Amino acid sequence: MSTMAPTEHALAAATTATPPPHFVTVPLAAQGHIIPLVGLARLLAERGARASVVTTPLNVARLRGVAEQAARAGLPLEFVGLPFQPPDAGLPLDCQNFDMLDDNSQFNPFFDALRELAGPFDAYVRALAPRPSCIISDWCNPWTAGVASGLGIPRLFFYGPSCFFSLCDLKATEHGLHERIAAGDDREQYVVPGVPVPVKVTKATAPGFLTHPGCEMFRYESIEAMRTADGVVVNTFLDLEAQFVACYETALGKPVWTVGPLSLVNRDLEATASLGKTVAVNQQAITAWLDEQAPDSVMYVSFGSIARKFSKQLFEVGHGLKDSGNPFLWVVKESEATSPEVQQWLHALEECTAGRGLVVRGWAPQLTVLSHRAVGGFVTHCGWNSLLEAIAHGVPVVTWPHFEDQFLNERLAVDVLGVGVPIGVTAPVFILDDEPVPVVRGDILRAVSALMGGGEEADERRRKAKEYGEKARRAMEKxxxxxxxxxRLIESFVQSGVKEH
Structure with a gap:
């Protein structure tokens, strides 16, 4: 990807008397939300704007490598840690990120705690001179809306999922579909209206963030903040979702800026690695192992930063990978491998698949893996970051959605884009649930074999994935x-923070 040097930014034509616009980005305190907004902030800084990432102190510490790299490059990018002390509400000690939660019952208290950032955020923004040109806040941070409106600062919202999902969620909300689904039968299928392709959902797979019991107020506040925003920034690209972007913009009645795949701005993979939790992983060892594998032969398996698998499900995944006969690189979280039983079993799996199987405990540098020539497939939870990273690197996927937007992201990958094989789950597992093993080893074997095997369908999936990868790279180039x-987004906020229409 070619990128302009910081001195050759998009605002070069602006007069020297006009200061560059200042974008303040406010991600939700969760890795899947922080990563793309950090990518956006860096990209804004590379293009000559000033950019700030505002989050909690712990998350700033995790981003130290990115901050240091930006400083060495002379980029106007800063990381701001707001004072934050979670109230004593049954949360883990010094809990500052969703990946620190131990139990699903802690999610609502943590959302409540994050609202307390509104006061420190207001103080931070008021102290800036001049005031920021624009605030770009995560859809799940509605508390930024009052700060922005109170100070007369334009605000865009950043919505993490695909435009396909976002359109479905918006149309479902507009047409009262959520209420009809809640009152309906679990087995009934519902058509999402106003979408340019047929979309059928069930009660279990209905679109919507924060739709779980107890989240009603969070969702209401987030929708209201969306309605009062000046526009939306989305991590996608037109060649992937043009029809859905157009419909979404019309339905919102606001500008939609598609600026992705943002993962492609993270060219320095060591700096990208620091976006993960501070887990020491020998990146060289992973790369060395991949170097020994044949091109497009390795199945990469990872389920994101939050979803946690318990021992019975882990055993099924491992047996399915072993039985497939394919080389595999499987990421198992430290929290999943704490019991002696699991540790012994993983060790035995590694021994019997020596040479063709690698189990990474903790965290792996995903972009390094997906960009390696040996990787030919990805078993993914269908979080939008992971799915888009696979697409951007031309890697087809086995889809295993867990919750929220992931079921519709699966439909996009499988039915619309034609780059995925579904593993067959039909009901959500909410993050930390001890699931009743919805996926058995035979499901893994079938899906992996279909994705990695020969035949016309498999070849067509690979062709489409490679084609979208090329289009992704072209979208990010000058x-x-x-x-x-x-x-256009930067230029809209050049003069005194006032949007040009």
Missing amino acids: GGSSYENLT
């Missing part, structure tokens, strides 16, 4: 749709 959209 003259590409995402590059030009970012230019």
